[in-house]
Amino acid sequence: MIRIDNLTKTYVMGDNVIHALGGVSLGIDRGEHVAIIGPSGSGKSTLMNVLGGLDRPTGGDYRFEDDPVADYDDDELASFRNRRIGFVFQSFQLLPRLTAVQNVELPMIYAGIAPAERRDRAVALLERVGLGSRLENRPTQMSGGQQQRVAIARALANAPDLLLADEPTGALDTATGQEVLALFDELNSQGLTLCIVTHDTEVAARARRRVAFRDGLIVSDDRNAA
Amino acid sequence: MPHDPRPLTSSAMSPLELVRFAVGAIAAHPMRSALTSLGVVIGVAAVIMMTSIGLGAQQRVEQALSSLGTNMLVVRPGAPRGAGGGFVRGGGGSGASLTVDDAEAMRTLDGVKAISPAVNGGAQLVYDGANWASRIEGVTPEYLVARDLEIVSGQMFDQAAADSGRKVAVLGQTVVRELFGEGVDPVGQRMRIGPIPFTVVGVLGEKGQSGFQDQDDIVVIPLDAARSRVIGRGSGSRGNSVNQIYVKAVDEDSLYRLEQDVAELLRQRHRIRPGQEDDFNVQNLTSIQEAAQSSTATFTILLAAVAGVSLVVGGVGIMNIMLVSVTERTREIGLRMAIGARRSDVLTQFALESVALSLLGGLIGLLLGVGGALLMSKFGDWPAAIPAWAAPLAIGFSTFVGVVFGAYPAWRAAQLDPIEALRRE
Numbered sequence: 001m002i003r004i005d006n007l008t009k010t011y012v013m014g015d016n017v018i019h020a021l022g023g024v025s026l027g028i029d030r031g032e033h034v035a036i037i038g039p040s041g042s043g044k045s046t047l048m049n050v051l052g053g054l055d056r057p058t059g060g061d062y063r064f065e066d067d068p069v070a071d072y073d074d075d076e077l078a079s080f081r082n083r084r085i086g087f088v089f090q091s092f093q094l095l096p097r098l099t100a101v102q103n104v105e106l107p108m109i110y111a112g113i114a115p116a117e118r119r120d121r122a123v124a125l126l127e128r129v130g131l132g133s134r135l136e137n138r139p140t141q142m143s144g145g146q147q148q149r150v151a152i153a154r155a156l157a158n159a160p161d162l163l164l165a166d167e168p169t170g171a172l173d174t175a176t177g178q179e180v181l182a183l184f185d186e187l188n189s190q191g192l193t194l195c196i197v198t199h200d201t202e203v204a205a206r207a208r209r210r211v212a213f214r215d216g217l218i219v220s221d222d223r224n225a226a
Numbered sequence: 227m228p229h230d231p232r233p234l235t236s237s238a239m240s241p242l243e244l245v246r247f248a249v250g251a252i253a254a255h256p257m258r259s260a261l262t263s264l265g266v267v268i269g270v271a272a273v274i275m276m277t278s279i280g281l282g283a284q285q286r287v288e289q290a291l292s293s294l295g296t297n298m299l300v301v302r303p304g305a306p307r308g309a310g311g312g313f314v315r316g317g318g319g320s321g322a323s324l325t326v327d328d329a330e331a332m333r334t335l336d337g338v339k340a341i342s343p344a345v346n347g348g349a350q351l352v353y354d355g356a357n358w359a360s361r362i363e364g365v366t367p368e369y370l371v372a373r374d375l376e377i378v379s380g381q382m383f384d385q386a387a388a389d390s391g392r393k394v395a396v397l398g399q400t401v402v403r404e405l406f407g408e409g410v411d412p413v414g415q416r417m418r419i420g421p422i423p424f425t426v427v428g429v430l431g432e433k434g435q436s437g438f439q440d441q442d443d444i445v446v447i448p449l450d451a452a453r454s455r456v457i458g459r460g461s462g463s464r465g466n467s468v469n470q471i472y473v474k475a476v477d478e479d480s481l482y483r484l485e486q487d488v489a490e491l492l493r494q495r496h497r498i499r500p501g502q503e504d505d506f507n508v509q510n511l512t513s514i515q516e517a518a519q520s521s522t523a524t525f526t527i528l529l530a531a532v533a534g535v536s537l538v539v540g541g542v543g544i545m546n547i548m549l550v551s552v553t554e555r556t557r558e559i560g561l562r563m564a565i566g567a568r569r570s571d572v573l574t575q576f577a578l579e580s581v582a583l584s585l586l587g588g589l590i591g592l593l594l595g596v597g598g599a600l601l602m603s604k605f606g607d608w609p610a611a612i613p614a615w616a617a618p619l620a621i622g623f624s625t626f627v628g629v630v631f632g633a634y635p636a637w638r639a640a641q642l643d644p645i646e647a648l649r650r651e
Contacts, residue, residue, distance in 0.1 A: 054564060054644050075568050082566020093561045093648065097254045110566035112238025154565070 265540025270591025280526025337480025364452020560647025580632025588624025
């Protein structure tokens with residue numbers, strides 16, 4: 001589904017040139033559950049931003065279902081993020097003045113889905129992540145684990161091909177972190193392709209494939225035996 | 227999940243949703259939104275009140291000037307003082323240079339509709355113990371036409387009555403009110419002007435203030451009666467001299483030519499050589515009206531411009547708050563971009579927000595401005611003419627202010643880098 005070839009990303013900061021990605025090649029197939037691991041500054045977040053269409057690579061090729069994402073303009077990237085990618089962030093990134101349902105509806109608004117249909121879908125998604133009783137709650141009225149479930153429901157709103165999660169348990173205590181990870185396992189078992197960026201070895205251990213980064217390069221790529 | 231080859235380029239989003247985003251953001255901070263709009267509220271209210279005042283003044287001036295008579299020349303004895311001529315002037319120079327004969331001579335000129343020589347002065351009026359000092363005009367019957375006057379009761383004296391020296395008078399409304407009382411018809415009553423008894427034969431219609439003079443405080447009597455009995459211009463010179471000659475032109479086109487012709491005729495008759503100063507002056511009331519109208523129009527524009535400055539200040543207030551809002555909501559903008567908002571969606575959302583704030587202010591300002599103008603005309607004894615275009619003006623200007631001053635903050639929002647924006651605390 002995803003194929004990147006010799007992907008590079010360099011930042012110029014004053015006189016320093018930082019090679020965040022130094023020529024990375026990787027393929028991810030539909031239905032995989034991948035953990036991208038490595039210390040901070042290793043390039044794993046940069047890779048996630050490029051995979052999610054938030055950032056453009058400096059060089060190399062990125063194809064998503066054979067579509068040349070590396071060549072997309074801003075508007076095409078926006079549509080790509082809207083329809084094919086679901087993001088889950090460490091800090092949830094819910095809009096505080098909106099209810100759970102309204103937060104989940106947001107990506108569907110940008111996709112142009114009619115109000116009645118998107119509300120039905122938002123309610124169904126919140127029920128699927130176990131928040132059927134908190135539909136009209138605002139983020140401030142919910143625990144961290146509940147907020148992250150709302151964020152996951154939002155990430156699933158437009159039925160994405162790939163769910164990208166950046167340290168999804170980083171702001172949660174161990175127990176609620178486990179619940180969120182269990183939800184990810186469940187979603188993956190239903191066919192969703194998952195890619196989780198983490199430096200938490202426990203999180204990485206639950207994935208079926210671990211890609212390790214160091215200094216902008218892949219240093220290991222190992223899979224569980226099927 | 228099945229892959230569905232959805233197009234990636236079309237903007238699927240309904241613009242209505244962007245309006246809802248903008249309204250939602252405004253409603254989330256009601257106090258801040260109200261204060262932000264306040265500048266535009268004040269600006270629009272000020273523009274509407276000021277133009278209403280200006281237009282009211284304009285209408286009052288027009289009314290006062292048109293009551294003086296249209297397409298009319300006033301010829302007075304005495305040299306014109308300076309270029310342009312003042313509106314009110316004393317006799318000046320040789321006080322007796324105009325005569326009834328001069329007036330008769332003007333009848334031969336083209337474009338004359340009516341001519342009335344007049345003498346005037348003040349006199350004490352007495353009726354049944356009531357006293358009133360008023361202005362007396364001794365005129366010919368044509369005076370009515372020359373000055374656009376109308377009779378509301380009785381009639382104007384005719385030429386025969388004037389010639390036979392009858393002591394008849396036509397009264398203005400103020401004189402009727404002061405001497406006879408409100409609502410009384412004085413036609414047929416006998417009164418005294420100074421020591422002389424007169425019979426009231428008619429009452430003039432209401433003319434109103436002309437700015438400096440109550441035009442209804444007047445008594446109109448035949449020229450001969452006025453000269454011989456009431457005002458008595460016995461002071462030397464020719465016996466048929468007059469204080470002014472009213473000349474009415476048939477229309478505005480002939481007015482200006484007539485003005486030249488009258489002056490030319492009088493120079494001939496008075497044997498004034500080229501280069502010598504005239505011993506009379508001709509005032510064109512229409513040109514005075516036009517000058518006054520253009521000066522009140524300037525006054526209105528000036529008031530509106532001053533008020534417009536506060537609208538600009540209101541716009542700067544909106545820009546300021548929108549910039550704060552963009553900074554505060556950097557993470558929201560990053561998130562919206564991450565889940566699929568295009569830069570143009572973000573731009574439109576924030577631009578709509580500032581337009582909505584400004585429009586809200588404009589509508590409230592419209593209500594306040596119209597209300598204020600109405601209150602002013604009710605209690606302030608000031609005519610306020612609320613222009614019909616007040617509403618479209620308020621809506622148009624406030625939208626314009628919202629677009630102009632919202633453009634930069636919205637552009638800033640749209641230029642944010644989503645990765646940076648999401649990282650911002």
